[in-house]
Amino acid sequence: MSLPLSVTLGRTPSDLAYLDIDSALCQARVFLQGAQLVHFQPKGLKPLLWLSPLEDFARGRAIRGGVPVCWPWFGNNKPAAEAPAHGYARTSEWQLVDVEDQDGEIVIELALPAGAVPEAYWPHASELTMVMVLGKRARLVLSTDNTGTAPFTFTQALHSYFAVPDINQVSVRGLAGSHYLEFDEGPFEQQGPAVVRQEVDRMYSVEKPLQHIDTGEGLIAVAREGSRSLVLWNPWVEKAKALAQFPDDGFKTMVCLEAANIQADAVTLAPGERHSLVTEFYWASSQD
Numbered sequence: 001m002s003l004p005l006s007v008t009l010g011r012t013p014s015d016l017a018y019l020d021i022d023s024a025l026c027q028a029r030v031f032l033q034g035a036q037l038v039h040f041q042p043k044g045l046k047p048l049l050w051l052s053p054l055e056d057f058a059r060g061r062a063i064r065g066g067v068p069v070c071w072p073w074f075g076n077n078k079p080a081a082e083a084p085a086h087g088y089a090r091t092s093e094w095q096l097v098d099v100e101d102q103d104g105e106i107v108i109e110l111a112l113p114a115g116a117v118p119e120a121y122w123p124h125a126s127e128l129t130m131v132m133v134l135g136k137r138a139r140l141v142l143s144t145d146n147t148g149t150a151p152f153t154f155t156q157a158l159h160s161y162f163a164v165p166d167i168n169q170v171s172v173r174g175l176a177g178s179h180y181l182e183f184d185e186g187p188f189e190q191q192g193p194a195v196v197r198q199e200v201d202r203m204y205s206v207e208k209p210l211q212h213i214d215t216g217e218g219l220i221a222v223a224r225e226g227s228r229s230l231v232l233w234n235p236w237v238e239k240a241k242a243l244a245q246f247p248d249d250g251f252k253t254m255v256c257l258e259a260a261n262i263q264a265d266a267v268t269l270a271p272g273e274r275h276s277l278v279t280e281f282y283w284a285s286s287q288d
């Protein structure tokens with residue numbers, strides 16, 4: 001496959017492959033490991049994503065930042081406590097299927113190789129693909145196909161880490177009136193915008209397909225499709241110290257707002273069916 005002129009293939013010192021995009025509309029970086037967007041910056045605007053300065057891109061270990069793909073389970077695998085948190089998609093090397101420049105938008109298609117999830121945890125016939133459309137906006141489409149003869153159920157998230165100048169100035173709009181679970185408690189009703197002034201690990205059930213992160217210096221729009229859950233996460237002081245590849249003060253400059261389907265919102269697919277989880281984010285000029 002030949003790459004458009006605006007896309008180049010690079011490798012980290014640890015030998016992980018990535019695509020660098022420098023187009024008329026944006027700059028971006030996508031790792032084949034995890035099909036993970038780690039940098040996205042529309043031309044003339046600030047970067048939208050946070051990537052840990054301690055990340056050294058080890059093969060088979062989750063990259064801390066950008067948009068990790070959690071699949072086919074989110075968080076811990078309840079029946080199999082020894083299975084890795086957030087599944088296998090984020091730590092597996094994906095196949096690059098296609099890269100195109102479509103009128104300035106870069107469209108990248110990746111596929112998770114069959115067998116990436118050990119059969120003991122995932123005895124199902126499935127295909128997982130990621131299509132990214134990178135222009136003034138980043139649009140990520142994670143599609144799960146049931147290619148077998150029996151239904152299966154999965155949970156998932158596009159675990160976006162957004163960059164913010166100061167977490168104490170941040171609020172998340174578009175959640176008021178929805179309910180969330182946190183630390184195995186709730187449901188609680190969200191009153192007004194959500195703020196982060198302590199460890200936050202909330203799973204919202206929210207129909208509204210568009211939220212805004214007011215960073216204090218700009219407004220990030222985060223839209224979702226095929227997503228009934230939304231996770232808001234910041235580890236704050238104590239948990240930050242315990243996280244891998246995460247600086248002690250990293251919690252001050254990031255917030256995760258994750259398009260998801262988890263817990264009661266798990267997706268069940270019949271044979272032949274497809275489900276697509278979509279997140280789209282961009283700098284918004286107003287709360288449209």
Ligand SMILES: O=P(O)(O)OC[C@H]1O[C@H](O)[C@H](O)[C@@H](O)[C@@H]1O
Nearest residue numbers: 062075085086201231233243256
């Ligand atoms: O450290 P990780 O496995 O990447 O997980 C990071 C975080 O992901 C999600 O946001 C979960 O809700 C958190 O409970 C978890 O701590």
